[in-house]
Amino acid sequence: MAKTHTNSYQYVLDPFTRDELYHISQVKRFFECYEGDAQFRAAVNSGQINAEQQRRMKQIGIDFHPREIALLWEKPEIIEKFTSRMCSTEHSFISEEHAELLNDYPLLELWLRFILRKRMQFKKICAQRLPISKNTRFENWRQRRIASVQSELGAFGRHIDHPILAIELSEGCSVQCWFCSFSSKKLQKILDYNQSNDFFRGIAQVCTDIFGGKTAGMALLYYATEPCDNPHYIDYMQDFADITGSYVCTSTAVSTNKKWIDDLLAFYRPKNLPWPRLSVLSTKMLNKIHDQHSPYELRDVSMIMQMKDSERPKVPGGRIFEEKGDMRERDSTNYLQNVIPQGSIACVTGFYINLVRKDIKLVSPCFTSEKWPYGYRVFDEASFDTVEDFHSTVLEMIDNMPQKPPANMPLRLRDDIICRPLANGFDLVSPNQIHHFHNKSVFHVLGELLMNTPVSYQDASDILVDKYRQDLFAVHAVLKHLFNNGFLDEVKLNTREPTIGILS
Ligand code: SF4
Structure with missing residues (x-):
């Protein structure tokens, strides 16, 4: 029997009227040009959008006059503040002083409300895990x-x-x-x-x-x-x-195939889902997409600017990794x-x-x-x-996924972590964070074990209890903490043999 379908993107769209969504889709298109066209970006940053560029804006369905969003180049620091504060709470991202300024720019205010809502929804999805x-x-x-x-x-x-x-x-x-x-x-x-x-x-x-x-x-x-x-x-x-x-999401790099994009839009749009996502590989491609589809048709479609001169940094993996080398070095x-x-x-x-x-x-x-x-x-x-x-x-x-630290598994840290021993314990240093294990006697001796050739969980537990006279419960608690929080290397575990847990 067919199942029912769920949709959390509706939360983003709900507060806006159709007319507002129509205006939002135009501002969205303006920002796509900003992101995907280096010349246009330079013109906006300097507040010098020339007649030819304004003509092009009209041609691709952007009906408003650039002066309606002039705050962007007149007070760019304020826009930056808005967007960075958006990551905090929904209601406090606009101070009273700035809210007054935005009164003169209703289109921008509308746009900021929309992207805030979108970010909140995505944050919610990621947080709920x-x-x-x-x-x-x-x-x-x-x-x-x-x-x-x-x-x-x-x-x-x-x-x-x-x-x-x-x-x-x-x-x-x-x-x-x-x-x-x-x-x-x-x-x-x-x-x-x-x-x-x-x-x-x-x-x-x-x-x-x-x-x-x-x-x-x-x-x-x-x-x-x-x-x-x-x-x-x-x-x-x-x-x-x-x-x-x-319904699952679709990202495609075949963004200028009109029939393909039309088919995807026909699939997703009636369901009010925020897809497809389009990878845009060049400014020429961006222009073609804008020529082929109106701003409102692409209202819910995110564009990921992948051109070489895009300001968006690329993850140095795969082919780019080959160019840039091992970041861990x-x-x-x-x-x-x-x-x-x-x-x-x-x-x-x-x-x-x-x-x-x-x-x-x-x-x-x-x-x-x-x-x-x-x-x-x-x-x-x-x-x-x-x-x-x-x-x-x-x-x-x-x-084969252990539920507890298996007795025979080496007590080995993830391959991105460095263990830094300290007088009162140790720190685990990942590429982006430090995790502190301080001020307990078990941390001090465990730090040394983690630094040396790995022993098995069982042996680590025995050494900590028998040799270093640590409390059995404290030992089990810290080993369990390391395991449950993903600090330990589980890659080597997959021997397809049943594992026996040592911690209950
Ligand atoms: S990013 Fe890789 S997988 Fe995706 S479309 Fe390009 S080549 Fe294909």
Whole structure:
């Protein structure tokens, strides 16, 4: 039976009238030009938008006069203040003094209210970390990984919503973007809809049975692939929604294919969903998109400016990683002295599945490095053949996720963490944060153990209790804390052998 569908984006749209949304879509388009066109950006920054640029604005559906938003270049510091304060609370981002100024710029005020609402909604999605999965063992593993991402990526990690599934419907990618963080290879093959529909629906059903529909719906039907490469991509999305009850998001770099974008808009718009998201690879491409679609048609569509001269920094993974080298190598001399300028393009904390190759990886985002060039760690991998095989393989991977620190597992820190011993304990230093373990006698001796060749959990516990006379409960509490908060390296755990917990 078809499931019901949920939509939290409606919260963003609800307070605005149709007329207001019409104006908002025009301001949105203005900012797309600002972000994606270096010449236009320079003109706005200097307050010198010339006649030709104004003509172009009109041509692409921006009906207001630039003077209606002149606060942007007359008092840019105020706009900056608004946008940075937006991250705090919904009602206090505009001071009384500035609110008065905005009275003269109602279009900007409307726009700021809209993007504030959008940010609040996204923050909420990231903060709630998911509808809880039916499978507790997986859920606990996932919460450890999310804690680990937040420790490792700092503020960057807070913008990741951690879908649990990426299901690719092709192998390779036809677009071959210069910045591809996944270094996707050329398109090889696609999953044939007519021949594989039962297979696809079977996979979606297995995921729903294991995790629950709402959690399984936290998915992408692409990852290191381009959705447009599969001509039945939208049919697959509908099938997936019928089984899980959730419509999934789409990001595409084939942004100037009018029919493709029209089809996606026809799919999402009646449901008031904020997709597709478009990757824009050049200013020429941006212009073409603006020529092909009106501002209101693209009201809910985010554009991600990927041109080389874009002010938006790129995650140095995949192909760019190859150019820039291992960011972690800076760490030995520069650890935490500067914010490491990257997050991860990866977002899935769960199962990364390719239905053409029929393989599964258990993954979670991390800082890009020589070892993890695509910005995700791989905790386990396997291949499968049939739907039944897929079912048992996923369950086997979940069975292998320990619920407690396993006795035979080495007490080893995550590979991004440096342990800094101190007189009163130790600090764990990740690329973006310091975690303090101070002022307890168990911390002092544990710090030394963490610095040296790893011993097993069981041995660590015995050494701390027998040799260093530490309290058994304090030892178990701190080991459990390290484990539950994702500080420990679980990559090596996947021996596919049952693990025995030492801590209750
Ligand atoms: S970024 Fe996306 S569209 Fe571009 S090459 Fe990589 S997978 Fe393909």
